[in-house]
Amino acid sequence: MGKTVFEKIWDEHVIFEREDGDVLLYVDRHLTHDLHFRSFNAMKAKGLSIREPDKLFGVPDHSVPTTAKTIDDIPAGEMREPVEVLAAFAEEMGFAHFGMTDDRHGIVHVVGPEQGITLPGLTLVCGDSHTSTHGALGCISFGIGSTEVQHVMATQTLWQRKPKMMRINITGRIGFGVSGKDVILAIIREIGTAGGTGYAIEYAGPAIDALSMEGRMTICNMTIEAGARSGIIAPDEKTIEYCAGRPYAPKGEKWDEAVAYWRTLPSDPDAVFDKEITLDGDAIAPMVTWGNSPQWALPVTERIPDPSNEADPMVRADMEAALDYMDLKPGMAFSDIKVDTVFVGACTNSRIEDLRAAAEVAKGRRAKVRTLIVPGSGLVKNQAEAEGLDKIFIEAGMEWREPGCSMCIALNGDMLAPGERSASTSNRNFRGRQGLGSRTHLVSPAMAAAASVTGHFTDVRKLMEEK
Amino acid sequence: MTLARTDALEPFTTFASVAVPIDIPNCDTDQIIPARFLRRAVDDPEYAKFLFHDLRFNADGSEKDFVFNKEPYRHGRIFVADVNWGCGSSRENAVNALDANGVRCVIAPSFGDIHFSNCIKNGILPVRLSSEACETLRRQLRDNPGAEIAVDLDSQSVTGPDQTNYSFEIDTFDKYRLMNGLDDIGLTMEFDDKITDFAERHRAKHGWAT
Numbered sequence: 260m261g262k263t264v265f266e267k268i269w270d271e272h273v274i275f276e277r278e279d280g281d282v283l284l285y286v287d288r289h290l291t292h293d294l295h296f297r298s299f300n301a302m303k304a305k306g307l308s309i310r311e312p313d314k315l316f317g318v319p320d321h322s323v324p325t326t327a328k329t330i331d332d333i334p335a336g337e338m339r340e341p342v343e344v345l346a347a348f349a350e351e352m353g354f355a356h357f358g359m360t361d362d363r364h365g366i367v368h369v370v371g372p373e374q375g376i377t378l379p380g381l382t383l384v385c386g387d388s389h390t391s392t393h394g395a396l397g398c399i400s401f402g403i404g405s406t407e408v409q410h411v412m413a414t415q416t417l418w419q420r421k422p423k424m425m426r427i428n429i430t431g432r433i434g435f436g437v438s439g440k441d442v443i444l445a446i447i448r449e450i451g452t453a454g455g456t457g458y459a460i461e462y463a464g465p466a467i468d469a470l471s472m473e474g475r476m477t478i479c480n481m482t483i484e485a486g487a488r489s490g491i492i493a494p495d496e497k498t499i500e501y502c503a504g505r506p507y508a509p510k511g512e513k514w515d516e517a518v519a520y521w522r523t524l525p526s527d528p529d530a531v532f533d534k535e536i537t538l539d540g541d542a543i544a545p546m547v548t549w550g551n552s553p554q555w556a557l558p559v560t561e562r563i564p565d566p567s568n569e570a571d572p573m574v575r576a577d578m579e580a581a582l583d584y585m586d587l588k589p590g591m592a593f594s595d596i597k598v599d600t601v602f603v604g605a606c607t608n609s610r611i612e613d614l615r616a617a618a619e620v621a622k623g624r625r626a627k628v629r630t631l632i633v634p635g636s637g638l639v640k641n642q643a644e645a646e647g648l649d650k651i652f653i654e655a656g657m658e659w660r661e662p663g664c665s666m667c668i669a670l671n672g673d674m675l676a677p678g679e680r681s682a683s684t685s686n687r688n689f690r691g692r693q694g695l696g697s698r699t700h701l702v703s704p705a706m707a708a709a710a711s712v713t714g715h716f717t718d719v720r721k722l723m724e725e726k
Numbered sequence: 727m728t729l730a731r732t733d734a735l736e737p738f739t740t741f742a743s744v745a746v747p748i749d750i751p752n753c754d755t756d757q758i759i760p761a762r763f764l765r766r767a768v769d770d771p772e773y774a775k776f777l778f779h780d781l782r783f784n785a786d787g788s789e790k791d792f793v794f795n796k797e798p799y800r801h802g803r804i805f806v807a808d809v810n811w812g813c814g815s816s817r818e819n820a821v822n823a824l825d826a827n828g829v830r831c832v833i834a835p836s837f838g839d840i841h842f843s844n845c846i847k848n849g850i851l852p853v854r855l856s857s858e859a860c861e862t863l864r865r866q867l868r869d870n871p872g873a874e875i876a877v878d879l880d881s882q883s884v885t886g887p888d889q890t891n892y893s894f895e896i897d898t899f900d901k902y903r904l905m906n907g908l909d910d911i912g913l914t915m916e917f918d919d920k921i922t923d924f925a926e927r928h929r930a931k932h933g934w935a936t
Binding site: 271272274275277279280281283285287294296297307310311313322337340341378380381386387388401402403404405406407409410413414415416418420422452453456457483484486487488509513514516517520552554573574577668669670677687689690691692695 | 751752754756757760761762764765766767768780785808809810813814815816817818821836837838839840843844847848897898899910911914915917920921924925928931932933934935936
């Protein structure tokens, strides 16, 4: 029987399998960030050391203000402490740390692939649910809790049970104005926010093959929003090209060995999936969420749904509560929904391609509402500035910020006021996610920029045709 | 390397308590504990209030009309939730907030995978029962405030307020760890030699990965 790409990598990392099926899994890469500062303190208090410090990488992102350039710029107290503790812990324990003054710093899920720390065929974990992002490079990656963070630091392993296998095929090709973000929102709408629970999801098909690495990362990033801890896309020539020459990628003979091995990784034709789903890529339109779960997403061309058409009373109540929280009425057109703030950023959509897509829409137009553009790393920021994207944003009246998680989790001072509504390229529209009482609509970078320059949700395809 | 055994968790065997119906489908961990409390110390005296904070409290600190604010539910240490409990963020603080309120068991039709694992690591028992069973239990708890549920991990059964028994499945290893209150790092280090051997073989076979 053939194996899936996930199974091939998994089998190479099994140290020991118990009779009951639990596996002690070897971890190749562990990424960490400032929000785990209490775990670092706990490690020290327990007298635990780091088993393989050369496999651990730290970068501050959650608490970093996007107006700060150094630690000293961060307000003292609960914002600065996690960043300081991470820096000191990395120094003491001897693992790589990309501090705020290092251009390599940024959001952990942008930095890993960018530095070649993330590679095909690896197992990679991080104490953050969006670790699923890294699977876009053809590795097993998943988010873990803080107890597991300490476990990996101390043992370089995790106890795991092999997830079930799901494959989602996207056929055809995605159209003009449609991006990886719209594809993953369409998928989550289809399978639901618990649809992937207990599974690892492999994304495949011609529309996935045609996507850039950035687009693939956006899709894998939101796998957790479909309930699955791990998303993966088999490595292909595009993946190999992306990894080539990155600082932590293998060089010389080792590179050749790696590439030869990576080419054996794609799922075998006779690999067995517990579940398989197919979506028509041609039919996917720019998406906007309207509720407090990413599954409540619709094409921008549709209208806010009417809960009274829903047969299941529990779902109906859930929809009614969401419309109430979001202050929306059934039947409203998305173009009638005005936004207060636009956020382009987060580990979902802060890579160079995302910024280019937003800039293309912003060029020659003016932001009608507060708009934050937050690059995913110092290197993304430099690249964008080399391409003149910063000037486009600034001329459009948008704010060009320093890298960080920013308004995705609202722990760094960037947030919405109670009742404020955003068009956001982040990954979660949960109640209060962008600040107490905040109302979040998830969209792609192009759709976010379109909302910024029109002041309401707008079909970016139409806006770009007008030009 | 030096390794100290960490504090053992409270072993889980049988447990009975007033139970609380949480009628929220897809209750994400942002609802269980909002992000702005994630940097607080687990021994913060306020920690218990962070659980469901924004569902429980108004901006001025006054209480909202939420089930866990009400007598006798506020003493409940078993929750009966809806589908996809604990989805979203990997924040283990969600489990810490349950723990700070003495919650030892959450019963739901399904759980977010990471939260499920975080519960096990902290000695909180996540029990999967069918949607119908959870709905029945929640209805009984709404109709009979203060009704108790009993959980027996050894026999893998839940006894509802009407004495109906529901059996549940749990991973053998998870059950063993919960029943013995075992700390994972201590347990894993029993395989120290195997890890070292594996790491050497892995390095030899996949030299590019190191």
